[in-house]
Amino acid sequence: MRARSLLGATILLTGSVVVLSGTPAQAASLATGARSLESVSHPGRYIRHQDSLGRLDPVTASSTAQVKLDATFTVVNGLASPSCYSFQAKNGQFLRHRDWRLRLDTNTGDPTFRGDATFCAVDGSVAGSVSLTSYNYPARRIRHRDFTLWLDTYQDTAAFRADSSFRLTTAWAPRTSKNPVLPGLFADPHIASFNGRYYLYPTTDGYAGWSGTYYKAFSSTDLVNWTDHGVILDHGPDVSWADNSAWAPAVATRNGRYYLYFSGGLASGNTAKQLGVAVADSPTGPFRDALGRPLVRSDQFSGGQAIDPMVFVDGDGQAYLYWGQGVARAVRLNADMVSFDPAQVRTITPPGYNEAPFVFKRNGTYYLMWSQNDTRSENYQVAYATGTSPLGPWTNRGVVLQKRLDLGIKGTGHHSVVQAPGTDTWYVAYHRFAVPAGDGTNRETAIDRMEFNADGTIRPVVPSL
Ligand code: FUB
Numbered sequence: 001m002r003a004r005s006l007l008g009a010t011i012l013l014t015g016s017v018v019v020l021s022g023t024p025a026q027a028a029s030l031a032t033g034a035r036s037l038e039s040v041s042h043p044g045r046y047i048r049h050q051d052s053l054g055r056l057d058p059v060t061a062s063s064t065a066q067v068k069l070d071a072t073f074t075v076v077n078g079l080a081s082p083s084c085y086s087f088q089a090k091n092g093q094f095l096r097h098r099d100w101r102l103r104l105d106t107n108t109g110d111p112t113f114r115g116d117a118t119f120c121a122v123d124g125s126v127a128g129s130v131s132l133t134s135y136n137y138p139a140r141r142i143r144h145r146d147f148t149l150w151l152d153t154y155q156d157t158a159a160f161r162a163d164s165s166f167r168l169t170t171a172w173a174p175r176t177s178k179n180p181v182l183p184g185l186f187a188d189p190h191i192a193s194f195n196g197r198y199y200l201y202p203t204t205d206g207y208a209g210w211s212g213t214y215y216k217a218f219s220s221t222d223l224v225n226w227t228d229h230g231v232i233l234d235h236g237p238d239v240s241w242a243d244n245s246a247w248a249p250a251v252a253t254r255n256g257r258y259y260l261y262f263s264g265g266l267a268s269g270n271t272a273k274q275l276g277v278a279v280a281d282s283p284t285g286p287f288r289d290a291l292g293r294p295l296v297r298s299d300q301f302s303g304g305q306a307i308d309p310m311v312f313v314d315g316d317g318q319a320y321l322y323w324g325q326g327v328a329r330a331v332r333l334n335a336d337m338v339s340f341d342p343a344q345v346r347t348i349t350p351p352g353y354n355e356a357p358f359v360f361k362r363n364g365t366y367y368l369m370w371s372q373n374d375t376r377s378e379n380y381q382v383a384y385a386t387g388t389s390p391l392g393p394w395t396n397r398g399v400v401l402q403k404r405l406d407l408g409i410k411g412t413g414h415h416s417v418v419q420a421p422g423t424d425t426w427y428v429a430y431h432r433f434a435v436p437a438g439d440g441t442n443r444e445t446a447i448d449r450m451e452f453n454a455d456g457t458i459r460p461v462v463p464s465l
Contacts, residue, residue: 028121028130030085032075032183032228034171039144040129041162046071046172047142047149049089054102054142054149059172068172075168076184079107079206080118080135082214082231087119088184090173092437095119097134102142102149107185109208109441112136124165131164142166177465180434180444182218182226187375187443188248188356188414190310191429193421194258194283198223200429201232201249201260205443211244215262217284223427223447232285233278235264239289242276243267245307248356248414251283252311252319252337259337260287261295261309261321272298273307275323277338290338296323301345303327308414311337312359312390320390322348325355328370330391350385351396356414359390362426365456368394371413376440378403378410382430384458400450401430401461408435409463411443417450426450428461435465 037047039056046059048071059071069090078084079094087095093104096117107113115136124131132142133154140151143164154160180186186202193199198220204212214234218226233249235242242264249262260278265271274294278287296306304327311333313319319333321340331345348357348368356371369384382401385394403410415430428450431443438444451459 026123027083028123030075030121030130030168032077032085034072034074034173034175034183035168036071036170036172037073037166038169039163040124040126040165040167041159042144042147045144045147046169047073047095047166049095049104052093052104054095054104056144056147056149063172065173072171072173074175074183077186077204077216077228078118078120078135079114079185080111081120082204082216084118084120084135085132086117086184092434092442097137097140097142097151100140100151102151106437107206107442109206109211114206124167125158125161126165129165129167131161132166178224179446179448179465181220181223181429181447182445184444185434185438185442186216186445187431188308189429189431189445190248190250190416191418191427191447192251192283192416193418194253196421197221197283198418199251199283200226200445201251202431202445203247203249205431205441208441210247210441212246213244214246215249215260219284229284232280233260233262233287238278238287239264239276240292241266241274241294245273247273248308250310250416252313253283254313254317254319254335254337257281257337258283258285258287259290259311260285261311261323263307263309264294270298273305274298275306275309279338295338300342301327301329304329308356310356310358310416312361314361314390318390320359322357322359322368324349324357326353328353328357330357346391348392348394350383350394352383358416360417360419361390362419362424362452363456366390367417367458368392369400369415369417371415372399373413374440375411375413375443378433380411380413380440382413382415382428382461386456397457399460400458401428401463403432404463407463407465409433409465411438411440412446412463424452426452432463 073087094117118135119132185206187205188203200218245265247263275296280287305325309323411433434444
């Protein structure tokens with residue numbers, strides 16, 4: 001069952017925080033972003049961590065900056081399920097239960113950790129409050145006892161209900177940076193502009209071995225405030241030939257329809273990655289597998305992995321498909337957007353290429369961009385070439401986006417580019433190791449300006465927090 005908005009829910013405002021709530025003990029929907037969680041039974045006390053253990057302590061305006069940081073969590077997409085939530089501390093660790101005690105830990109990406117660090121929201125004991133049930137032990141809820149936090153079996157008493165209810169309030173330590181633009185772990189962002197609105201289509205990250213299974217879509221009018229449109233394609237129910245490795249989606253539009261190109265693999269048997277295409281009538285889906293089989297099979301071309309698809313539609317309406325890890329390939333797509341002539345596929349692997357090809361056009365020049373090095377390396381970076389056609393030939397231009405260690409920014413790659421409609425203003429969306437505690441499977445999505453010199457070359461992108 002996929003995450004869907006709750007029909008018939010009422011909107012309650014608690015401070016600046018929106019809590020969508022149904023009747024008592026029903027699933028509730030939380031706004032993601034930086035929040036603090038105030039106790040219902042002890043107003044003025046907030047969930048915080050100290051020495052990695054969860055506590056319920058007083059926090060006031062005169063509390064130290066550290067206490068305010070420790071009492072601030074970012075509500076993010078559930079590590080185990082998009083129907084639920086995880087709570088990321090400012091140090092990058094996640095609130096999880098272990099031995100029934102609430103504590104902070106680093107996400108290992110394995111199913112046990114993700115389950116232990118995922119909580120589903122149900123109505124709390126008073127209007128506007130929530131109670132957080134465990135994803136993997138649904139009969140248990142986060143509650144405080146002697147001002148320490150535990151995962152206890154639900155008891156139908158007024159005291160238990162109050163001790164396990166919290167109001168999400170404005171964060172004691174509000175965010176001071178513009179990136180990441182999406183709360184939580186999302187990688188390989190494909191950014192696009194359709195009908196005056198920006199869209200982001202990322203890989204859902206935080207899984208060991210990048211074993212995620214579903215894609216979400218987000219949209220924005222200002223590149224700052226993003227609306228989560230929920231799951232738009234889920235390999236489990238929606239794709240017969242792929243279970244996992246839901247990687248690096250890219251969306252293109254033609255004739256009023258939207259085509260989502262994606263990678264997928266099987267958990268057993270032939271686990272090699274393949275490319276698929278799904279179609280929808282809206283940029284936020286729901287998408288359905290257009291072919292019921294891969295668009296590019298794992299065994300179809302020799303060398304490289306069939307991952308990281310990207311489609312560029314030229315001004316004459318001709319669409320081109322690019323893809324590949326290790327080897328970069330390109331081909332004209334047929335007008336149906338879901339087929340091509342295999343005999344016409346070209347290898348266009350540029351120097352230092354690893355993966356994530358991306359093509360756009362500006363002032364008659366075609367730009368081919370790609371990621372170098374391994375996504376687990378802090379040296380993951382973006383380089384580019386320019387050409388006179390969507391298929392080259394290409395002139396290598398070097399690296400334009402790389403780590404910025406003075407700000408703790410590492411592993412900047414798997415990017416995409418969007419032009420602000422009607423302007424010559426361009427933006428690059430990319431992922432990086434989550435700041436401060438991320439790595440190659442705990443990545444987050446950032447957006448920065450991408451500027452050009454008078455000769456059309458791209459200026460080095462300045463990654464920002
Ligand atoms: O997110 C999974 C894989 O990691 C992508 O397909 C690659 O481009 C790399 O970012």
